[in-house]
Amino acid sequence: MSENAAATPTDSPEAVQAGLVSSAYQQALEVIAGVEPRVAEATRQELADQRASLKLIASENYASPAVLLTMGTWFSDKYAEGTVGHRFYAGCQNVDTVEALAAEHARELFGAEYAYAQPHSGIDANLVAFWSILAHRVEGPWLEKYGAKNVNELSEEDWESLRHELGNQRLLGMSLDAGGHLTHGFRPNISGKMFHQQQYGTDPQTGLLDYDAVRAKAKEFRPLVLVAGYSAYPRRVNFAKMREIADEVGATLMVDMAHFAGLVAGKVFTGDEDPVPHAHVVTTTTHKSLRGPRGGLVLAQEEYAPSVDRGCPMVLGGPLSHVMAAKAVALAEARQPSFAGYAQRIADNATSLADGFLSRGANLVTGGTDNHLVLLDVSSFGLTGRQAESALLDAGVVTNRNSVPADPNGAWYTSGIRLGTPALTTRGFGHDEFDQVAALIVDVLKSTTPGTTKAGGPSKASYRLEDGVADKTRAASAEMLDKHPLYPGLELV
Numbered sequence: 001m002s003e004n005a006a007a008t009p010t011d012s013p014e015a016v017q018a019g020l021v022s023s024a025y026q027q028a029l030e031v032i033a034g035v036e037p038r039v040a041e042a043t044r045q046e047l048a049d050q051r052a053s054l055k056l057i058a059s060e061n062y063a064s065p066a067v068l069l070t071m072g073t074w075f076s077d078k079y080a081e082g083t084v085g086h087r088f089y090a091g092c093q094n095v096d097t098v099e100a101l102a103a104e105h106a107r108e109l110f111g112a113e114y115a116y117a118q119p120h121s122g123i124d125a126n127l128v129a130f131w132s133i134l135a136h137r138v139e140g141p142w143l144e145k146y147g148a149k150n151v152n153e154l155s156e157e158d159w160e161s162l163r164h165e166l167g168n169q170r171l172l173g174m175s176l177d178a179g180g181h182l183t184h185g186f187r188p189n190i191s192g193k194m195f196h197q198q199q200y201g202t203d204p205q206t207g208l209l210d211y212d213a214v215r216a217k218a219k220e221f222r223p224l225v226l227v228a229g230y231s232a233y234p235r236r237v238n239f240a241k242m243r244e245i246a247d248e249v250g251a252t253l254m255v256d257m258a259h260f261a262g263l264v265a266g267k268v269f270t271g272d273e274d275p276v277p278h279a280h281v282v283t284t285t286t287h288k289s290l291r292g293p294r295g296g297l298v299l300a301q302e303e304y305a306p307s308v309d310r311g312c313p314m315v316l317g318g319p320l321s322h323v324m325a326a327k328a329v330a331l332a333e334a335r336q337p338s339f340a341g342y343a344q345r346i347a348d349n350a351t352s353l354a355d356g357f358l359s360r361g362a363n364l365v366t367g368g369t370d371n372h373l374v375l376l377d378v379s380s381f382g383l384t385g386r387q388a389e390s391a392l393l394d395a396g397v398v399t400n401r402n403s404v405p406a407d408p409n410g411a412w413y414t415s416g417i418r419l420g421t422p423a424l425t426t427r428g429f430g431h432d433e434f435d436q437v438a439a440l441i442v443d444v445l446k447s448t449t450p451g452t453t454k455a456g457g458p459s460k461a462s463y464r465l466e467d468g469v470a471d472k473t474r475a476a477s478a479e480m481l482d483k484h485p486l487y488p489g490l491e492l493v
């Protein structure tokens, strides 16, 4: 192309890029179809389905083609237990390169002292964090007392006592129905079994975190680990205050920013709302608002680094080198100036979505949002979360049901719907479109009535959506979705 040639739609950088991506996927699918055509077909169909629906699941997003393509390589074939430059397997020099890059980008992006890129998912990152805190705070001092370098040097009786000590520690986290995660001490979860646990909730009147109540509980319970972070709380958290509470009781503050890492990366959450300067250990997923590959990360203050490094093979299976490579690509993307704009639009769009509901008379837990999600209480529509979720799915609106605080319908049927803006914001939806999304959802819920059980009572699961509403909603969504194509220019023949 000559330098003077005017950029035409077909030779603009975006078009060239889209052409490369199209042919990469076209050819990959042909290779896959040669072995198992049904997998190739399902993969094509998944793209078509994702393109045609309003994705409002607060924990989902759309990673870039560069991130997705990075995952499909021979890095998948390599074992790399250990850490960068210190592996239990030979020939890890290229894995070292990508893992070191992922960690460096993570440290720079979040201003963290230390980053560990190996966790396979958010839950795995939390397991690494728990064991790291136990090793640092309990096992370390114990070994020191016995003058031992590691557990192999302990006598059988001493090892038995250490095991008892490790299994006898306390954790305080946010309850599931207040918006916390299963791994924050929920009884049936391993975190609620390996630790003596207690949970803090939110204020029954306002639905907001009550720091004085958290402090009172921490002072009474004196946990080793104080966990902050959430999956379904529509508000920001003051992590400086949480650190103060942790310090008052001698706890380690662990923040799980799985949901809102993108807002931290994009500097929407700064100062007291940025967990990294305040927490001893921060865990996250990389695939939610951060918009990377499916995976996890641990960030830590230097003193926790040696115990975090023992994640694999003491807690985790061998690292997924192809995913660590994709984390490096995604984190490089998040360090570009445009990511801050994306993060700000996520938050602005959530405000628009919340206002859209409130102006149409719907109830939101906490009365609104100041992060990336809203929690819609559907009981005023006479529905359970399960009925609302199903009726919305019929109309092409993908959400998930979620309990509201003190939910009368329990964790299975629930009374809420959780909606997040990261995915549609990636597609380019803006303020007015999120208002229209709220209008469509209210319309579907108003047109849905609960079914009846065999005994004649109101059902919590079955429902009836008025004729024509699903089609009308799909048509209105399609107009917006067509305006903001997913992976623009990616065409498969």
Ligand SMILES: *Cc1c(COP(=O)(O)O)cnc(C)c1O
Residues within 6 Å of the ligand: 059, 120, 121, 122, 123, 124, 180, 181, 183, 229, 230, 231, 256, 257, 258, 259, 285, 295, 296
């Ligand atoms: C999503 C989430 C997780 C779990 O992430 P996975 O990658 O599914 O293991 C952990 N903690 C919080 C707060 C989450 O929202």
